[in-house]
Every structure is written in structure tokens, then in C-alpha cells.
Amino acid sequence: MDWTLLLAGFGKVMLNPINFVFVFIGVVAGIIVGALPGLTATMGVALLIPFTFGLDPIQGLVMLIGLFTGGIYGACISSILLGIPGTPAGAATLLDGYTMNKQGQAGKAMGMAVIASWFGGTIGALVMTFASPQIAKVALKFGPPEFFSLAFFGLGIIITISGKSILKGLISGIFGLMLTVVGFDPLSGAPRFTFGSRELLGGISLIPALIGLFGYSQVFKEIEKILILPAVKTELKNLIPKLSEIKSVLKTMIKSSLFGVFIGSIPGTGTDIAAFVAYGEAKRASKHPEKFGTGILEGIAAPESGNNACAGGAMVPMLTLGIPGDAVTAVLLGALTIHNFQPGPMLFRDHPEIVYPIFAAMILSQFVMLFVGLAGARYFARLINIDRRILTPVIFLLCVVGSYAMRFSFFDVGISLIIGIIAYFMYYYEYPGSPILLSIILGPMVEQNLRRSLIISHGDPAIFFTRPISASFIFIGLFIMITSYFRVKKAMDREAEAASLRKQE
Amino acid sequence: MKNVDIGVGVGLLTLSSSLFWCAGNFKDLTVHGYGPDLFPRILAVFMSFLAILLIINAFLGKSLKKEDHIDPRGFLRVLVAIGICIVYLVLVNLLGFATSTFLFLFVLMALLKQKRIILRIIASVTVSIIVWAIFRYFLVIPLPEGLLI
Known part of the structure; x- marks a missing residue:
């Protein structure tokens, strides 16, 4: 741990007041995006990236990190007030939060959620700050075979994020990898699948693809359904919980945060899983498990400290190994790449001036979230009522502008629209979008390192198994794939069984 | 979803075989045996395998049941919205960013049945000016310009 670098990073972020403004904008935008059902932090980050192009990289990144932080917390607002989670991350909070709202304690529930989010988020950010440099140090010794195995391991996550059908998740994944072979081949310089188009020589750019997958597709869904939510009229009173109340849940918060960080650091798991695991564990360990679900602060x-801590955990593999833990960190990885910083061990060696400010921003954004969350709770509660017939066209516009601004190219807008239309249909036919994103990020890493390794070994694939680190990644990857295959399959079977039981009734 | 699965399966098989075949044309550029055609071909093989599995599953009656349906009238609205977007992309070079953005937002809000015209005008004017100003003065990213701003 290099303390001077860490202090310098903190100084860079904290001593410049303009960074506070950007973190603030990010956190507020994140809370709004998180609180509105249907809009996710992933989409928020994807749409905000184009607004960072003209900015200093640090300012842009602190804003995106603020959005990431705010987005996870924001999900609980609609969970508590509407009984509809803003994003899946807030689904577990609904159980007790919405019940408390019905008992007239919405204010207290919101206050507790902010404090737990801040607590969990800060623990997550601290773990990330202190663990990442160590992991990066080990990863510096990796060669092409190790990076191939690592990317293979990363792609193994597709099985866990496949949703209802593993087969369809894999199809999405391979489709995403296919998109990455368009354009110049980085090793030989040969143009591939460009069909004579000059615009395709550089490949399909990440931002238009992201906006298509997570922006346009959502806009089309909203235009099709015109979502009208019940209006919130709840008055928020007594936001700040009593000290004794905070004390009574302190143990739960510490445990949930640690669970959250750990779950976050495993690629393929996300904030929603962290929230449910933390909730389940708190219930299991409690002396009065029957009270869970009846509206208790615990x-x-x-779930709130669990899912916010998860964010810090998910940043660790993304920053140190270049393997995103979930969809949001995959988009953040894209944001770093666009500002010419390739996440991975080299980032820590070559660009400490960017890594340490990221840590500082993550911690700072927790405090800004605490402040904004407590001071602005009443306004955010009103914002849920925003008219979607006005909001959807604005998001549509941001998608168009965002896909254009990367290269000032109408061609990119077209590509993005096409990907958006494909993603819209994919949703209805149960093909998940996240594996495509993961593949687009990991594709070039898989291909280049596969070929480099085979050139080194003169075509002998044993190179991946004879080097210990590489072999262990492959085996862990296979292990995760096989166990998650059975886990996902079991869950699906159970669901199918429950569905047929319901039918019989 | 049986028929859709079979259709998608056949489509993916066609896609992967053309990918495999097209990748053959890169071969001449290969220097060391692991050229630009290697990875696309591996992907094509994997994808064909998955597509065949999808088709077999569909014939065995193992397709997923559709839970959420596309609403036909809503879908028509989506098509109209895409049309509006294409017109917007043409107009933006003729009229300039701010003006055409205002029209784009105004028409889309009407399509989504926001009936209060004053609200539509205020919202569209404000948003188009804010976005234009952010890009023009704050981020200094060039936006298309036309006859107007």
C-alpha cells in the first residue's frame, strides 16, 4: 500500500471544490435514475458517459462513480414508497420498507435506508481501497495465457446472469463476442466483416452498443407500454432514526456490509443478490426471525448495507483484473477505456494518478449520498411522480445525443438504434442483454490473448494448463460454470414446479 | 415460443455459417498460423452448436413460455417513434440541433398522449436548450448546425 499515492489521490479529489459539484450531480442523477422504476444505474451510467467526453477524466469519473453510488441507494425509495423496486437491488428492501410505509413510518424507513446505505457503501469503498493494490501487484506477473484464462473465467459468469434460460444466455454471449470481431484485427491489421464500410473499420464502438442495449431498448419498452405509476402522496416525517435505533442494527449492518463486499467481489453476482443474501442472513441469525417482513428496521x-457494500466489492475485479463484476461495473470499465485508461494490473502501475482518485471518489460519494439522501428525501419522493410521457422522450433524446457524441457520427446513431431494436425483441423472447455487454468488453481480451498464447506455444493448447495461475483460473471458471449451471437449473425447476402447482389450484 | 425459437435457431445457423465462410477470406493474410480467421471460426462453431440445441429443444417442446406480450398498438407506437427519430436525424442537419430537438420532443410527447400542449411546449423548449447549451458551451462538443440553431 503506497500511502503517499493514496493521500495524493484523496487530495486531488477533496481539495478541488469542483469535484464536489460533479460528485453531487452524479449522486443526485443516480438517486433519480435508481428511484424511477424501469430505469437502472447501468443505463444512467451509459447515458452519462457522453457528458464526460469534454471533461477532465477525474471529473468525469467522479461523476460516474457518484451516479453508481446514488443509483443503488435510489432503488429503495420506490421500494419503500410505492412497493415497486426502482431496480432489482431494491427488491429486498421492499419487504420491510413498504410494510413500514403502510404503518405510517415511511420517513423512518427512508432515514434508516440512507444511513445503512452510507454505512455499507463506506465499508465497501474502504475494502476496495485497501485490497485492490495488493491484487493488482499479483496480477502484474500475468502473461497472455493467464489473461486468456482470466477472460474465460469472466465469460463463465454468463451462466449466472442468464436469467431464465442458460442456453439463451450463452447465445447472447456468443452473439456479443461476434460483434467484437468486426473491424480491424488488432494483431494482423486485416479488416474483418466491414463489408467495404469505412465506418466499420474501427469496429462497433462500445458506447453506441451500450446505449442500444440499455437505453433505446428501455425507451422502446416505455413507449410501447406507457407506464403509469400510482402517485405518491406520502408525507415523510421523522427521517433521522434515534441513536438507540441505529445502535440496535449496528451489528446487522457490519455483517451485511462484509457479506456485501464479498459477494460483490465475485464476478457474476450483483447488488440484488447481495441484498437478498444479507437479508436472509440477518433473518437467519436473528433472535426473532418471525418479525422480518412485518416492518422492522433490521x-x-x-439489504441496504449489503447492496451498497457490494458496489465497492464489484469494483475490485474490474479495476485490478479488467473483469467486470456486473453490468454497471462493465459500463464503468467502458468509461475508463474511453478516457484511455485500460483497467487491469497495468492501470495501477502506469496510472496511479487515476486509480487513487477513484478510491477517494468512491468514499466521498458515500458521504454526499448520506447528505443528499437525508436532506433531499422529500424531493425525491415527489420526483417519483414525474410524468413518464415527458420523461421518456427526454431519455430517447439523450440516447440519440449520447450515441452521436462519441465520434460525431450519425452512423453510430444508426448502429445504436439497430442494436436497441434487437435488444427490445430480445427482452420479449427472454434473451438477456447483460451477457452481450460482458462479451463486448471481454471479447478482444479473449481473442488477442488466445492467439498470442498459441503463437508463444507454437500451437500447443497445453500452455493454458501447464502454467499454474492460468490453470487455476480455468479450473475455477469451469467450477463456477458447472455449479452455477446446477444452481440456476434447480432454481428454474423449482419455479416451474411452483407455477404448475399454482395452475392446479 | 416454439416457432420463434426454431426461427431464431435457423437464423443463427445461417449467420454462423456465413461467418465461418467469410472468415475463410482472411486466410491469405495469416503470418503465423493463428490469423484473424481463428476466433470468428471458433465462435461460428459454438454458435451453430447452440442454435442446433435451441431448435432441438423447441421440437422437444422445451421452449420457454412467453410471459410478457408485445402490445400490438404499443408496438405500432414504437415503429412511429423510430420513424420520428429518423426524420429528426435528417432535420437536424437542415434546421440545426436546438430547433429540431424541440420538434422531436414535442411530437414524441404528443405520441405518448401528453395532452397538455403548454406543458409539452415548456418541457421541450427547456430540455432542448439545456442539452444544446451543455454540449455547446460546457463540453464544447460540436453539434449539427443548420439554418437555425
Whole structure:
């Protein structure tokens, strides 16, 4: 751990007041995006990236990190007030949060959620700050075979994020990899699948693809359905919980945060899983598990500290190895790449001036979230009522502008629209979008390192198995794939069984 | 979803075989045996395998049941919205960013049945001016210019 670098990073972020403004903008935007059902932090980050192009990289990144932080917390607002989670991350908070709202304690529930989110988020950010440099140091010794195995391991995550059908998740994944072979081949310089188009020589750019997958597709869904939500009229009172109440949930918050960081650091798991695991564990360990779900503070403290801590954990493999833990960190990885910083061990060696400010921003954004969350709770509660017939066209516009601004290219807008239309249909036919994103990020890493390794070994694939680190990644990857295959399959079977039972009734 | 699965399966098989075949044309550029055609071909093989599995599953009646349906009238609205977007992309070079953005937002809000015209005008004017100003003065990213701003 290099303390001077860490202090310099903190100084860079904290001593410049303009960074506070950007973190603030990010956190507020994140809370709004998180609170509005249907809009996700992933989409928020994807749409905000174009607004960072003209900015200093640090300012852009602190804003995106603020959005990431705010987005996870924001999900609980609509969970508590509407009984509809803003994003899947807030689904576990609904159980006790919405019940408390019905009992007239919405204010207290919101206050507890902010404090638990801040607590979990800060623990997550601290773990990330201190663990990442160590992991990066080990990863510096990796060669092409190790990076191939690592990317292979990363792609193994596709099985866990496949949704209802593993087969369809894999199809999405391979489709995403196919998109990455368009354009110049980085090793030989040969143009591939460009069909004579000059615009395709550089390949399909990440931002238009992201906006298509997570922006346009959502806009089309909203235009099709015109979502009208019940209006929130709840008055928020007594936002700040009593000290004794905070004390009573402190143990739960510490445990849930640690669970959250750990879950976050495993690629393929996300904030929603962290929230449910933390909730389940708090219930299991509690002396009065029957009270969970009846509107108790612990039922809010556990998932909220769990999912916010998960964010810090998910940043660790993304920053140190270049393997995103979930969809949001995959988009953040894209944001770093666009500012010419390739996440991975080299980032820590070559660009400490960018890594340490990221840590500082992550910690700073927790405090800004605490402040904004408590001070602005009443306004955010009103914002849920925003008219979607006005909001959807604005998001549509941001998608168009965002896909254009990367290269000032109408061609990119077209590509993005096409990907958006494909993603819209994919949703209805149960093909998940996240594996495509993961593949687009990991594709070039898989291909280049596969070929480099085979050139080194003169075509002998044993190179991946004879080097210990590489072999262990492959085996862990296979292990995760096989176990998650059975886990996902079991869950699906159970669901199918429950569905047929319901039918019989 | 049986028929859709079979259709998608056949489509993916066609895609992967053309990918495999097209990749053959890169071969001449290969220097060391692991050229630009290697990875696309591996992907094509994997994809064909998955596509065949999808088709077999569909014939065995193992397709997923559709839970959420596309609403036909809503879908028509999506098509109209895409049309509006294409017109917007043409107009933006003729009229300039701010003006055409205002029209784009105004028409889309009407399509989504926001009936209060004053609200539509205020919202579209404000948003188009804010976005234009952010890009023009704050981020200094060039936007298309036309007859107007």
C-alpha cells in the first residue's frame, strides 16, 4: 500500500471544490435514475458517459462513480414508497420498507435506508481501497495465457446472469463476442466483416452498443407500454432514526456490509443478490426471525448495507483484473477505456494518478449520498411522480445525443438504434442483454490473448494448463460454470414446479 | 415460443455459417498460423452448436413460455417513434440541433398522449436548450448546425 499515492489521490479529489459539484450531480442523477422504476444505474451510467467526453477524466469519473453510488441507494425509495423496486437491488428492501410505509413510518424507513446505505457503501469503498493494490501487484506477473484464462473465467459468469434460460444466455454471449470481431484485427491489421464500410473499420464502438442495449431498448419498452405509476402522496416525517435505533442494527449492518463486499467481489453476482443474501442472513441469525417482513428496521438495514457494500466489492475485479463484476461495473470499465485508461494490473502501475482518485471518489460519494439522501428525501419522493410521457422522450433524446457524441457520427446513431431494436425483441423472447455487454468488453481480451498464447506455444493448447495461475483460473471458471449451471437449473425447476402447482389450484 | 425459437435457431445457423465462410477470406493474410480467421471460426462453431440445441429443444417442446406480450398498438407506437427519430436525424442537419430537438420532443410527447400542449411546449423548449447549451458551451462538443440553431 503506497500511502503517499493514496493521500495524493484523496487530495486531488477533496481539495478541488469542483469535484464536489460533479460528485453531487452524479449522486443526485443516480438517486433519480435508481428511484424511477424501469430505469437502472447501468443505463444512467451509459447515458452519462457522453457528458464526460469534454471533461477532465477525474471529473468525469467522479461523476460516474457518484451516479453508481446514488443509483443503488435510489432503488429503495420506490421500494419503500410505492412497493415497486426502482431496480432489482431494491427488491429486498421492499419487504420491510413498504410494510413500514403502510404503518405510517415511511420517513423512518427512508432515514434508516440512507444511513445503512452510507454505512455499507463506506465499508465497501474502504475494502476496495485497501485490497485492490495488493491484487493488482499479483496480477502484474500475468502473461497472455493467464489473461486468456482470466477472460474465460469472466465469460463463465454468463451462466449466472442468464436469467431464465442458460442456453439463451450463452447465445447472447456468443452473439456479443461476434460483434467484437468486426473491424480491424488488432494483431494482423486485416479488416474483418466491414463489408467495404469505412465506418466499420474501427469496429462497433462500445458506447453506441451500450446505449442500444440499455437505453433505446428501455425507451422502446416505455413507449410501447406507457407506464403509469400510482402517485405518491406520502408525507415523510421523522427521517433521522434515534441513536438507540441505529445502535440496535449496528451489528446487522457490519455483517451485511462484509457479506456485501464479498459477494460483490465475485464476478457474476450483483447488488440484488447481495441484498437478498444479507437479508436472509440477518433473518437467519436473528433472535426473532418471525418479525422480518412485518416492518422492522433490521429488515431495511441488512439489504441496504449489503447492496451498497457490494458496489465497492464489484469494483475490485474490474479495476485490478479488467473483469467486470456486473453490468454497471462493465459500463464503468467502458468509461475508463474511453478516457484511455485500460483497467487491469497495468492501470495501477502506469496510472496511479487515476486509480487513487477513484478510491477517494468512491468514499466521498458515500458521504454526499448520506447528505443528499437525508436532506433531499422529500424531493425525491415527489420526483417519483414525474410524468413518464415527458420523461421518456427526454431519455430517447439523450440516447440519440449520447450515441452521436462519441465520434460525431450519425452512423453510430444508426448502429445504436439497430442494436436497441434487437435488444427490445430480445427482452420479449427472454434473451438477456447483460451477457452481450460482458462479451463486448471481454471479447478482444479473449481473442488477442488466445492467439498470442498459441503463437508463444507454437500451437500447443497445453500452455493454458501447464502454467499454474492460468490453470487455476480455468479450473475455477469451469467450477463456477458447472455449479452455477446446477444452481440456476434447480432454481428454474423449482419455479416451474411452483407455477404448475399454482395452475392446479 | 416454439416457432420463434426454431426461427431464431435457423437464423443463427445461417449467420454462423456465413461467418465461418467469410472468415475463410482472411486466410491469405495469416503470418503465423493463428490469423484473424481463428476466433470468428471458433465462435461460428459454438454458435451453430447452440442454435442446433435451441431448435432441438423447441421440437422437444422445451421452449420457454412467453410471459410478457408485445402490445400490438404499443408496438405500432414504437415503429412511429423510430420513424420520428429518423426524420429528426435528417432535420437536424437542415434546421440545426436546438430547433429540431424541440420538434422531436414535442411530437414524441404528443405520441405518448401528453395532452397538455403548454406543458409539452415548456418541457421541450427547456430540455432542448439545456442539452444544446451543455454540449455547446460546457463540453464544447460540436453539434449539427443548420439554418437555425
